[in-house]
Amino acid sequence: MRDRRNTNLSTSSASSSSSTASVPSRTSLSEKRHPGTPPSSPELPSPVTRSHRPRVGSRRLMAVRTLAVVCCVLLFWRCFTSWPLLASGGGVSSTLGQELVGTVGLPDEPTALLVTDSSGHQKWTVAIPQNASFPLRDGKYNDVCKQGEDLSRRLNSESRLSRVKDWRRRGSYYAPDRSFLDIADAEQSGALPASQRAPSEDVCLTSLTFALNTDDVSFGKSLLMLWLSYGLAKKENRAFFVDDSQWPYGKYTSYFAPPPPQGCSPPLPHHILPCPHQAKHLLVSAATASWTFGSSFEEHFTHQRVHGARKYQQIYSLVRAGYEGLFKLVGNDAEYAQSRIAGMKEDAASHGGSVVGMQIRRGDQHPHEYQYRSDYLPLERYAAGARSLFRKLLGGREPSHALHGDPADFSTVVEYVHSPLLLASDDPDVIARPELSQAAAPFTVQKAQERILLATKATLDATSPVAPIREPGSAYVKHIDENSGWEGGFYSGLFHSLGIAKTTSDSGTLERLGDLTGAARGEVPRQAMRMRELVARAYLLDLAVLGESDGVVCAVSSAACRILGVMLGWDAVVHDRWVNVDDGRPWSWDGQ
Known part of the structure; x- marks a missing residue:
């Protein structure tokens, strides 16, 4: 009888195609020699059980490692916190760009420079010559703040202590x-x-001084920034002052009552600094707006997780505080505005109607909406917004049935017709456009105020015609437009040309060039300043009347539209009594 052959195959025997049954594998021999021992396979690891699991380290080893880590952390912390600030050799160092040049005295130009404090540490400050004019001109404030940022970045990079302590607050508006x-x-x-x-x-x-300067001739933008600065000063318990020495519109008190008394005196002019925000006496102007109302201001005073107008509620409150504290017209303009407002409201209330205003900006300001970015919004859009606002104010009643002869709704038509629709615009021709009057029917569009009106050239030619000029002994007639009106809206070039003499003689041309040169230096002729004041007073009267209406339709790209949102109140903004027809954007102080 043949012996039983081992049927177990090793890995080597199974994978080899040339082996035969007569040549036993190494594993087979091993099995024969040690029948009670299981075969070992070099290809597979031995099984790991809970009792044989490898240990990471003993408790003593873990304690040593933990102690070593703690010692390293303490060592690094000691190195960071005990690293001294670099002390200067002495005196004052001025900075021009990135180079430090030792000086004996102060520089003749406003600049940011390094000084040594009483502890022997280097600090940076802003030095303005004591005999310099206030406020500074030609972007000096912007240059000084950039130099200060460079110095601050350099000193903070050298100071480990400052870097460790302020890393959490870096970028905050109030981080010192x-x-x-x-x-x-x-x-x-x-x-x-x-x-x-x-x-x-x-x-x-501490104080905040707002400088009305020549960087921006937009009256509305200056007014918004003025109110925002006032609200910020009150929030930070700073005294508030206004400087109008370089304002192209003249004196602040020509339009408004003086700011409320502060109970203390203004600081020395060279102590008033444009930056940083922690300065005791801060200067805010159109030239320094990016330093005071920049990205850190937006991050601090806006609700990042809220959308719509409520995102800017804190900023709105600051601007509203400025409006309530500063917008007080003076003289006959204040009396006229009160009388006009009272008359409009009385007429509307007697017929159960409402007062709605429209503000239409033309000129050099274009809307945000991409389709009309190089043009203007259609007038029909403003009219449609006014009609919708009237329906909202009157409880949703629609006069369409009454227009078809339904006597039951005749009273509604009367309410609509006797609800004043007031218009304010920088373009005096807008009110005569047929597309506006047709789209606004059955309402009759009225001017917000008629005390000071902007006149076009056609109006001036009709009231005060000028004959062509013929030089003596010459058949050539010079057709020169003596009448120059307010054409197409507000333009900065048109504003600067107000009151400049226009004549045909050589001496007259030289006189005109002299007037333009003087205006560029800030020396505005009396006649030009008088015309500028009339333009500003007309603008303020429009705002005063529309600001007391029940609702306003406008485009948020216009500063006057954003001002009207502040004047109407927060309730009007969040409950759609302030209607923006430009790109569906919410209220924001800068229109962005």
């Missing part, structure tokens, strides 16, 4: 710059020469 030394403190500590003129005994501890 520990490398900055206020100029008043620098003079008091001896880091800078003392002021030649002693400050008043009752000088304000």
Whole structure:
């Protein structure tokens, strides 16, 4: 009888195609020699059980490692926190760009520079010559702030202590710059020469001065920034002052009552700094708006997780505080505005109607909506917005049935017709456009105010015609437009040309060029300033009347539209009594 052959095949025997049954594998021999031992396979690892699981380390080893990590952390922390600030060799160092040049005295130009404080540490400050005019011109503030940012970045990179302590608050609007030394403190500590003129005994501890300057001739934008600055000053418990020495519209008190008394005296002019925001005496203007109302301001005062107008509610509150504290017209304009408002409201209330205003901006301001970015919004859109607002104010009643002879709705038509639709625009021709009157029917569009009206050239030619000029002994007639009207809306070039003499003689041409040169230097002729004041007063009267209406339709790209949203109140903005017809954007102080 043949012996039983081993049927178990090893890996090597199974994978080899040339092996035969007569040549046993190594594993087979091993099995024969050790029948009680299972075969070992070099290809497969031995099984791991819970009792044989490899240990990562003993408790003692873990404790040593933990202690070593803690020691390293403490060592690094010690290195960071005990690293000293670099102390300067002495005195004052001025900075021009990225180069530091030691000087004995202060520079002759406004600049950011390095000083040594009483502790021997380097700080940066802003030095303005004590005899410099206030406010500064030609973008000096912008240059100074850029230099200050460079110095602050350099000092903070050298200071480990500042970097460790402020890493959580970096970028915050109210995060203090520990490398900055206020100029008043620098003079008091001896880091800078003392002021030649002693400050008043009752000088304000902190203040904000708003400078109305020539960087932007838009009255509306200046008004919004003025109100926002006032609201910010009140929030930060700063005294508030207004400087109008370089305002192209003249004196602030020509239009408004003086700001409320602050109970203290303004600081010295060279103590008023444009940046940083922690400066004791801060300057805000169109030239420094990006430093005061930039991205960090937006992040701090906006609700990032809220959409629509409610996102800007905190900023709106600041602007509203400025409106309530500063918008007080003076003289006969205030009396006229009150009388006009009272008459409109009384007429509307007697017929159960409402007062709705429209503000239409033309000129050099174009809408946000892409389709009309290089043009203007159709007038029909404003009229449609006004009709919709009337329906909302009157409870949704629609006069269409009454227009077809339904006597039951005749009273509704009367209410609609006797609801004043007031128009304010920088283009005096808009009110005569047939597309506006047809789209607004059955309403009759009225001017918001008729005390000061902008006149076009056609109107002036009709009221005060000018004959062509013929030079003596010449058959050539010079057809020169003596009448120059307000054409197409507000343009900065048209504004600057107001009141400039236009004559045909050589001497007259030289006189006109002299007027333009003087206006560029800030020396505005009396006649030109008088015409500028008339334009500004007409603008303010339009705002005063429309701001007291029950609702307003306008385009948010216009500063006047955003101002009217502030004047109507927050309830009007969130409940759609302030209607924006431009790109569906919510209210924002800058229109973006």
